Amino acid sequence: xxxxxxxxxxxxxxxxxxxxxxxxxxxxxxxxxxxxxxxxxxxxxxxxxxxxxxxxxxxxxxxxxxxxxxxxxxxxxxxxxxxxxxxxxxxxxxxxxxxxxxxxxxxxxxxxxxxxxxxxxxxxxxxxxxxxxxxxxxxxxxxxxxxxxxxxxxxxxxxxxxxxxxxxxxxxxxxxxxxxxxxxxxxxxxxxxxxxxxxxxxxxxxxxxxxxxxxxxxxxxxxxxxxxxxxxxxxxxxxxxxxxxxxxxxxxxxxxxxxxxxxxxxxxxxxxxxxxxxxxxxxxxxxxxxxxxxxxxxxxxxxxxxxxxxxxxxxxxxxxxxxxxxxxxxxxxxxxxxxxxxxxxxxxxxxxxxxxxxxxxxxx
Ligand SMILES: [Zn+2]
Ligand SMILES: [Zn+2]
Numbered sequence: 001x002x003x004x005x006x007x008x009x010x011x012x013x014x015x016x017x018x019x020x021x022x023x024x025x026x027x028x029x030x031x032x033x034x035x036x037x038x039x040x041x042x043x044x045x046x047x048x049x050x051x052x053x054x055x056x057x058x059x060x061x062x063x064x065x066x067x068x069x070x071x072x073x074x075x076x077x078x079x080x081x082x083x084x085x086x087x088x089x090x091x092x093x094x095x096x097x098x099x100x101x102x103x104x105x106x107x108x109x110x111x112x113x114x115x116x117x118x119x120x121x122x123x124x125x126x127x128x129x130x131x132x133x134x135x136x137x138x139x140x141x142x143x144x145x146x147x148x149x150x151x152x153x154x155x156x157x158x159x160x161x162x163x164x165x166x167x168x169x170x171x172x173x174x175x176x177x178x179x180x181x182x183x184x185x186x187x188x189x190x191x192x193x194x195x196x197x198x199x200x201x202x203x204x205x206x207x208x209x210x211x212x213x214x215x216x217x218x219x220x221x222x223x224x225x226x227x228x229x230x231x232x233x234x235x236x237x238x239x240x241x242x243x244x245x246x247x248x249x250x251x252x253x254x255x256x257x258x259x260x261x262x263x264x265x266x267x268x269x270x271x272x273x274x275x276x277x278x279x280x281x282x283x284x285x286x287x288x289x290x291x292x293x294x295x296x297x298x299x300x301x302x303x304x305x306x307x308x309x310x311x312x313x314x315x316x317x318x319x320x321x322x323x324x325x326x327x328x329x330x331x332x333x334x335x336x337x338x339x340x341x342x343x344x345x346x347x348x349x350x351x352x353x354x355x356x357x358x359x360x361x362x363x364x
Contacts, residue, residue, distance in 0.1 A: 021137035027065035031343035039141040041088040046145035052162035054079030060349040077134030079165025104166040109147035120309035171198035174307030183207030186247035191258025192219040243270040
């Protein structure tokens with residue numbers, strides 16, 4: 001039901017009044033925090049007052065010019081949470097004042113993929129921060145609000161919700177729905193950055209036995225804190241034979257959370273018969289087309305699966321696990337910064353790929 005128009009108008013930001021946003025005019029040039037118009041909702045859209053937004057390497061790729069969806073000038077930011085301040089005339093399910101988050105890949109609600117419940121791979125997707133201006137701003141427009149908004153429980157704060165972003169939600173889908181991880185299963189997680197640590201935490205919460213692999217001791221320590229039963233330093237150990245020994249012949253599920261030729265190969269080779277490889281780490285540059293041991297895939301009847309985001313309607317299970325304390329994504333938040341600090345940090349992201357998630361929580 002639409003809200004009373006008078007109260008809606010009372011909460012609606014004055015679209016003539018400006019908002020702060022971090023804008024880049026050219027690829028690979030500094031972002032500037034400046035005043036731009038507040039977005040006005042299209043009929044199917046909601047406008048969200050952004051309360052928190054994650055910084056992600058995908059934002060850096062957009063700024064570099066690696067993403068053909070990005071057109072200049074541009075505002076990045078796709079890992080957001082906030083409050084609805086305006087809804088369009090055709091939005092039926094949402095009202096102003098609701099606390100919400102949104103998947104990084106939003107569905108159109110009417111294509112074949114959306115009609116079959118796969119809004120995260122919509123044929124006509126929209127992505128704030130890529131196909132449109134994003135949430136490095138005080139306000140952001142979300143298209144097809146009825147399809148894409150997710151209500152936040154009161155106990156989940158905005159920074160935690162923003163940190164679910166693309167990494168945690170994609171890991172959740174990868175481990176839970178694509179990997180079909182069961183209690184007691186052995187699962188290997190190759191690469192312990194934001195995606196990998198999320199996968200470790202989720203798999204451990206499901207009761208799986210997690211083996212975490214990385215080359216950095218501090219990341220392996222963090223993986224152990226997130227619930228890994230065993231950790232393997234890939235710089236000093238033969239990864240595949242170590243996993244096969246620890247898991248009594250290979251894992252049920254293996255996740256490549258990094259996205260390299262080596263980690264992809266190791267992940268497939270560390271599976272037991274009829275195991276499932278889940279590719280979550282993006283394959284970029286010289287790793288874009290990795291060799292895969294297809295002979296092993298055939299002989300052992302392995303499954304090769306991808307994971308790309310998660311539909312809004314599937315967020316309930318993840319949020320319930322956060323509310324119950326089974327998973328604690330806030331553990332992965334390492335820094336809270338202002339919008340101005342984020343504008344300076346984004347171009348540096350490739351030089352300092354930290355373990356934790358950085359979240360904007362003040363828009364000054
Ligand atoms: Zn669609
Ligand atoms: Zn992201």
